[in-house]
Amino acid sequence: MSSEPPLNILIVEDEVLLAVELQFIVREVGCRDVGLAMSSDEAVELASQLTPDLALVDVHLQDGPTGVDAARRIACDCGAVVLFMTANVLRLPEDFAGACGVVGKPYSEHGVKLALSYLETCLRQGQAPGPPPIGLHLSPAYQRRWGADYAMTA
């Protein structure tokens, strides 16, 4: 993994202290934080400009509960994999708006690091290394895509 370029990550979060903390975490797991968006328009614009590998998206943004919509546009139009980071896990649509999964707030530093490392492996190998770590829930579509749905049959 060391020979490969770091994963580019876009942070979409309107709470600036959380965003700054997320930037630290992203760097500490060896990824690169390429940008920070606080509203949905900004998020989609940055996603299409910077073409990140992964976007961490909060549901509540500066322009309201627009994160779901932004996630859908980022996933469909910009080709980035989206991970929701939200306290509103129950309010996510059934199809996760095309996102690969969700980390529920309040998350721990460690929980986010585990989730990012896991997703990095999934993205690079196109396959899950095992069941997702505690705190990370994959969408049904991505469970199938990465072969992580054995967790349900186990």
Add this chain to the structure above:
Amino acid sequence: MTNVKAAQRAGRALDAEHATDDPFAAAIRGTRMPIVITDARQADNPIIFANDAFLGLTGYGREEVIGRNCRFLQGPETDPATLAQVRDSLAAGQDVTVELANYRKDGRLFWNQLFVSPVRNDAGEIVYFFGSQFDVTARRAAQDAEREHLKSDIHVRARELEAALEQKTSLLHEVDHRVKNNLQLISSLLLLQTRRTPEESTRKALRSMLERVGAIATVHRRLFQGGDVQRFDVADFLRDLAADLAASARRDDLQLRLDLEPVAVPASQAAPLALLANELVSNALKHPYPEGTPGVVTVAVRRYPEAFDLVVADTGPGLPPPTERNGFGLTIIQLLAQQLKAKLVFEDTQPGLRAVVTMPTPP
């Protein structure tokens, strides 16, 4: 026609027995209450007398009703079960009162509160049936209207309650969302300051506070996950907490063993129990372990009929000397145990320390 003649004859005979100056007969003939008398001894029980009130109620002429069985008043809405009730009572020689859908000559329905009683002769044989009618159409209509009104009232109330519930649910989600976000914010603040603090002792203190906030945050993240908002799953929480603490302690040399039986506590006890568990587990993870010996931290939950044990054991240096037993962590542990009505025992297991918290399980 012979039937009609027989009925007319019987009617005249009855009339003859009761001259015009018979006050009882006059009352029956003149009352506003519709009344018929039928002849029980003739075939098919024909009407032999009908007063003016009956003719007024039904719209028939006297010659149209004498000699006929009362069933000409029935129609499509007449309830067969009610008719059977009348038949059965009369066959048993008993009085009967029912409400029956009947029809006037012009076809209009009216609700007939019908009272029928047998009339016996001196020998005790039933010779006549006496039937009185009472038009209760207006009362039934009022009742129906009242029922409809109540029904629509209930619908309106149900809709109001649904709307109120929806509002409360979304308020609950909103509050839950804010609590979680604020806990996240507090965690981030502590983490950010930890990163900028050069002094080791301050950083340690901040880390400890971060862990405590993290434990409460984990409680809140878990509380709304299950279907039951009132109950808190202790085993699931401990699995989550121990993994988090072990990872942030960066102790690759340590082995974490979990042996957790399922126990649920009321949501109100979740935060204090979580904080208590956090102190115990995080203490165990911080101990220096002797070189060369594998450090093992065990977190167990054992369930008994009326209590459960939370056990946190390690293979570290055991109980610290009494002079070092006054840390803030220990104070928190003792206070929370008191709040939870839990019994707290520390055992020096040489090597290692074993903390057992025995908590009563709620009914």
